[in-house]
Amino acid sequence: MKILVDADACPVKEIIVRQAKSLGIPVTMLIDTSHVLDDGYSTVITVDKGRDSADIRLVNLIEPGDLVVTQDFGVAAMSLSRGAVALNQNGMVYGEDNMDRLLFERALGQKIRRAGGKAGKNRKRTKEDDESFARQLENMIRRTGKSEEQFNHGSDL
Known part of the structure; x- marks a missing residue:
């Protein structure tokens, strides 16, 4: 298991890093060239500033059992389809029970914005x-069945 983060606008x-480091879980942060990131622990992958370039690269790195942190519903849906678990920055777990509704709301919001309207509010x-x-995040890590001992001794098997 590794944690993949859509890190451009990620507030968490x-x-x-704090939780992953304490358990020895690898973290990969994906950003575009308009951001700079060095937390001393994560692997940072910087991609071109093109539309969805970080998202596409992130999805291509996913392996079954990974944990993806993103606020993008499309990335979350693709993560689930690749066998990962996905979490947004407020602690909402993405899953089959909410993904269709979230994708529908995203499409509706895009349609409203294209027509010149405003969709939703961003709260502080x-x-x-x-x-x-x-x-x-702690619950999701625990559910994967990966303990600190398994991460530290996994390479000995």
């Missing part, structure tokens, strides 16, 4: 959002 990078991030994300 520090939480991810709260401490509770960070706490919810941290709890859910």
